[in-house]
Amino acid sequence: MKPLSLQSYLFPRAVLHIDGDAFFAACEQARNPSLRGKPVVTGKERGIAASMSYEAKAKGVTRAMPIWEIRKICPNVIYLPSDYETYSLLSRRFYDIVRRFTPDVEEYGIDECFADITGWDKPFQADYVDLALKLQDTLKKELGFTFSIGLAPNKVLAKLGSKWKKPYGFTAIPFTNIKDYLNIPADKIWGIGTQTTAKLNRSGITTAFQFVNAKRDWVKLAFARPIYDLWKELNGEQIMPLFEEEKTEYGSIQKFKTFTPPSRDPAFIFAQLSKNVENACIKLRRYNQATMKAVIILRTQAFDHSVREVLFERPTNLPPEMLPRLHEAFVKMLRLNTLYRATGIVTYDLVPMLIQPDLFQSTKRAEKFQKVYASTDKAAAKYGKHTLFLGTSWQAHQFGAHLNERGDDPKRKHELFLGETKRKRLGIPMLLGEGI
Ligand SMILES: [Mg+2]
Known part of the structure; x- marks a missing residue:
């Protein structure tokens, strides 16, 4: 697999969090080079430490430490009043440099920002890691x-990465390695x-890993929305809005979803994947885009990942055209008797969707599907998303991504379904055979 496509699933979105190291003290040292290598502390006007250079940190100076204590442990401290004018000037320069790499910058604090570099690997002819390192080097210079x-x-996860190693640290947390960064206090x-x-x-959860492994339903019920969103992002989903969400041109579109409890039933796991495929296709069609390549991702209960690239015959945004190929790959990837907890699909190398000329038999079939999906999209606009869905996604739609505790019992599943008549989205499954 080529490195550039590899990136599409390691970083379906490539988000940077960039955080100044001891920013105020560093500004002072940059303005007055004679202060370099010396213990500099700012905040003199308040009589406490507002920011400390790494030299002062090494002596044990911590934030908000009072002056008498600072002098005791660090007698040669250079103690300066805060100069916010200089700090904000340098802050503006910092954002400007980041904007040379991407226009999508969110100024989050005077010394930190988020930047979305998704898709910028191609024009820069560099992968995301190289791009981030180049930015880091430019800022320093x-x-x-x-x-x-x-x-x-x-x-x-980007925020977690910028804190992981400091100062002058760089930490990449690819989608498939999230687990390695969760062995920390929650x-x-x-x-x-x-x-x-x-x-x-109180619920026995002390580490980030335990939190991520908590049941979705429990997190959803027990906590407010922001914590639930946090749980989803720690699981690798992209929830928090990033800059211009309504971009009409995407480099890639991903749909990834965790389900609980984990399952070893191939049909159920494939139904989850199939539903993700339907969702990705809905988005592709909304922006009139099509894809020739996709990566399937399966995540086990132990947080291991398998990924596989699938090529399609021609650009498509219709699930029935994609699913036979995806199913072939799925069967090869799936390990029997292994518990799975999430599936996902990333479609990339997107192209504008063109109506195919009626030259071959296969395109006739495709045309039929296009008509079917034009109606499906209309029905969705009128009656709600997934008013019509594929038979292959049946189990995922029937029970949602998350069964309750008793949901494992097949009888109970059946009752749940029958009881769903009042719901707006009463699925009418579209059974499309085709050897899927
Ligand atoms: Mg900072």
């Missing part, structure tokens, strides 16, 4: 101080405050 960077498929995760931590602890 032009500003005279350093930043730590996290590269990940979403904001929460409260180290951005957005998990003391209240949430206490609640998690």
Whole structure:
């Protein structure tokens, strides 16, 4: 597999979090080079430490430490009043440099920002890691101080990455290696405050990994929306809005979803994948895009991933054209008697969808499908998403991604389905055979 396509599933979205190392103190050292290598502390006007250079940190100075204590442990400290004018000037220069790499920059704080570099690998002829390192190097050269960077498929994980190694650290958290970064206390995760931590602890959850493995239904019920979103992002889903969400041209479209409880039933797992395929195709059609390549991702309960690239005969955005190939690959990937907890698809190398000329028999069939899906999309607009769906996705639609505790019992599943008549989305399955 070529490295550029590899990136499409390692980083379906390539999000950077860029964080200044001891930013205020670093600004002081950049402005006055004689301060370099010395313990610099800012915040003199308040009598406490607002920011400390790494030299001062090495002596044990911590944020908010009072001056008398600082002088005791670090007698040669250079103690300066805060100069916010300079800091914000340098902050603006920092954002400007980041904007040379992508226009999608979210200024998150005076010394930190998020940047979406998805799709910029091609024009720069560099992969995302190289691009991030180039940015880091440029910042150091032009500003005279350093930043730590996290590269990940979403904001929460990018933020985790920038903190992972400091100062001048770079940490890439590809989609398939999230697990390696979760063996930390849950409260180290951005957005998990003391209240949430206490609640998690009461339920026996102390690490980020335990939190990520908590049941979706429980997280959804027990916590407010932002924590549930956090849980989804830690699982690798892309939830938090990134800049211009309504871009009409995508480099790739991904649909990835965790389900609980985990399953070893091939039909159920494939139904989850099939539903993701339908969702990806809905988005492709909405933007009049088609794909010739996709990557299937399967994640086991132990957080191991298998991925496989699939090529289609021609650009398509119709599930019935894609599923036979995807199913072939799925069968080869699936390990028997293994519990799976998530499936996903990334479609990439997108092209504008053209109506195919009626030259071959195969395109006649495709045309039929196009008509079917034009009606499906109309029905969805009128009656709700997934009013019509494929038979292959039946189990995923029938029970949703998450069964409740008793949902494992087939009888119970049946009752659940019968009880769903009041729901808006009463699925009318589209059974399309075709050896799927
Ligand atoms: Mg910082």
